[in-house]
Amino acid sequence: xxxxxxxxxxxxxxxxxxxxxxxxxxxxxxxxxxxxxxxxxxxxxxxxxxxxxxxxxxxxxxxxxxxxxxxxxxxxx
Numbered sequence: 650x651x652x653x654x655x656x657x658x659x660x661x662x663x664x665x666x667x668x669x670x671x672x673x674x675x676x677x678x679x680x681x682x683x684x685x686x687x688x689x690x691x692x693x694x695x696x697x698x699x700x701x702x703x704x705x706x707x708x709x710x711x712x713x714x715x716x717x718x719x720x721x722x723x724x725x726x
Contacts, residue, residue, distance in 0.1 A: 668696045 671694060689705035 667701075671696065671701070 689707055692703065692705045695702045695704075
């Protein structure tokens, strides 16, 4: 079994690589909205200590409109 100190060291050593990978992903123009199945705006991805935090505004009217449970609107002739 690996000790907690060893795990912490591995996480600390890999964090800069994860941060660089995330920056590269976002810099190449892949919007974070493509990572999810609902539309978002104002995305903010932050690397903090040992976790990632994604903050975003979800566009609920658009998400509801495209939802399979939403009633389908009929166009009038």
